[in-house]
Amino acid sequence: MSDDPTQRLDMSPGGEPAPDAAATSRDRRTLLIVLIVIGAAVLIGLIVTVVLLLLGTGRPQALATASATPTTAGAEPTPVATSAVPRPTATSTAEGGGSQNGGTAPQPTGGVFTAFTAPATVRCEAPATNFTPPPIKVRVSWQTIRTDSVWFVQGTSDAADSQYMQVPVSGSQEDFPYEVDFACGSASATYNLTLVGSDGRHVQKIWTVTNTGDRF
Incomplete structure (x- = not known):
């Protein structure tokens, strides 16, 4: 070991x-x-x-969110603005028609001349020996509506006020109660038709006729 x-x-x-x-x-x-x-x-x-x-x-x-929309007890909600819808306006159409919206437009009440014709000239001829030329009638024609009466007068004054000659509300010189001649001794003459409308308003038609011929 x-x-x-x-x-x-x-x-x-x-x-x-x-x-x-x-x-x-x-x-x-x-x-x-x-x-x-x-x-x-x-x-x-x-x-x-x-x-x-x-x-x-x-x-x-x-x-x-809570702070952005605070609420107060008893407070009224803020109204929301809304755009107003425009209402259609009634527009009048031609006389005697209705409005575009189906309603009835106010109709005129005053009288008017719907037609009027009258020559602007006449030609007077000097008389020959022992001969008298025929008179030259005043020639005119007219038509009216919504009229109570029509009056005629020579001159420019209101014929309805003068009450000289009442004629039909529509007609011609043939409807004069008596004949009216042009005065050939004048170079021209002026006449007046005055209507009295159903509303009482006076409307005048004044015209002048000139003599292109002889004066005698």
């Missing part, structure tokens, strides 16, 4: 005692637990942060 001392199995090659295997395993387990606890804490912190952010994002919107 060798005289060298027997080396103990629990000693390290450098003479240090060998680490205890049980203690090393326990330390690793402790470290693992600590890491798990730290990871769980971090995870919980993240979850809590996310929840708070979500809650914080929704709350200001509700507050902003």
